[in-house]
Amino acid sequence: MRMSKSKYILLAVFLSLAVGASAQKAERDYIRKGNRLFNDSVFVDAEVNYRKALEANPKSTVSMYNLGNTLSQQQKFKDAMEQYAAASNIEKDKTKLAQIYHNMGVLLQSGKDYAKAVEAYKMSLRNNPTDNETRYNLALAQKMLKDQQQNQDQNQNQDKDKDQQQKQDQKQDQNKDKQNDQKQDNKKDQQQPPKSDKKDNQMSKENAEQLLNSVMQDEKDVQDKVKKQQKVLQGGRLEKDW
Numbered sequence: 407m408r409m410s411k412s413k414y415i416l417l418a419v420f421l422s423l424a425v426g427a428s429a430q431k432a433e434r435d436y437i438r439k440g441n442r443l444f445n446d447s448v449f450v451d452a453e454v455n456y457r458k459a460l461e462a463n464p465k466s467t468v469s470m471y472n473l474g475n476t477l478s479q480q481q482k483f484k485d486a487m488e489q490y491a492a493a494s495n496i497e498k499d500k501t502k503l504a505q506i507y508h509n510m511g512v513l514l515q516s517g518k519d520y521a522k523a524v525e526a527y528k529m530s531l532r533n534n535p536t537d538n539e540t541r542y543n544l545a546l547a548q549k550m551l552k553d554q555q556q557n558q559d560q561n562q563n564q565d566k567d568k569d570q571q572q573k574q575d576q577k578q579d580q581n582k583d584k585q586n587d588q589k590q591d592n593k594k595d596q597q598q599p600p601k602s603d604k605k606d607n608q609m610s611k612e613n614a615e616q617l618l619n620s621v622m623q624d625e626k627d628v629q630d631k632v633k634k635q636q637k638v639l640q641g642g643r644l645e646k647d648w
Contacts (some may be wrong), residue, residue, distance in 0.1 A: 433462040437469060443474055449614030452476045456586050467497040471506055511543060520551035 411473055429543050439456035456473035474489035490510045511526035527544035531537065 414597075429462045433466055434467065436462065437466075437472065440469075440472060442477070444472065444479075449476045449479045453480070453628045465496055467493040467502065467506075470496075471509075474509065478509070478513060480572045483517065487513055500533040504537060504540070506530075508537070508540050508543070511540070515543065515547050515550070515602065515614040518550075518554070520547050520554055524551055531648065617638070 431455065436455045436459035440452045440459065443452035444447075453473060453476045456469050456476060459469040463469065470489045470493035474493070477483075477486035477489065485511065490506050490513075494503060494506045494510070497506060507526050507530035511523045511530060514520075514523035514526055515548060524544060524547045527540050527547060530540045531544065534540070547596040
């Protein structure tokens, strides 16, 4: 007995619908269980069930959003932001989008990223302009952003003044070092005896020798004259000097 091709197609459709219905039921069951655990503050077990719900339906924005909330309660802020961001890229319902962006703003504000928090709150209000809690959070984030920017400007000015002061101090220290070096050089010059010129010493020695020879020659001439005079006196006559 053979079945027609059209019957095979119908059977495949029925099977896919059954599998889809089973996956949806599993997703709903895990989400309900996760919600109960979340309300009882059993966040680790709630996380497990939300992840199982995502395994059943990877595009479940409800599971992503709830998982982000339970991760936030466990101080896993980076992982929570990833879940919120993934949900915001898929979700089309404006009310749910407003809630997603609101929670993103809260995490960013707690991390002192006030600029991004302001943008997240604005996105939330675009999807739900009547949410007064988001409006209040936005005003607070804007004030904290302004204060943060003022503090940064003040710190930058202080750092700039500090750098200028350090440069002036360094310049003064360099000038003091130069003055001290100059004083030490002057002191050394005063302590050191004047350098003698070797050539001058040699010339002085030669002059002394010449002077000594001249004196000796003069003394010899004087002695010769004395001897001649003695001879004249002894001989009875004068001799003409040469």
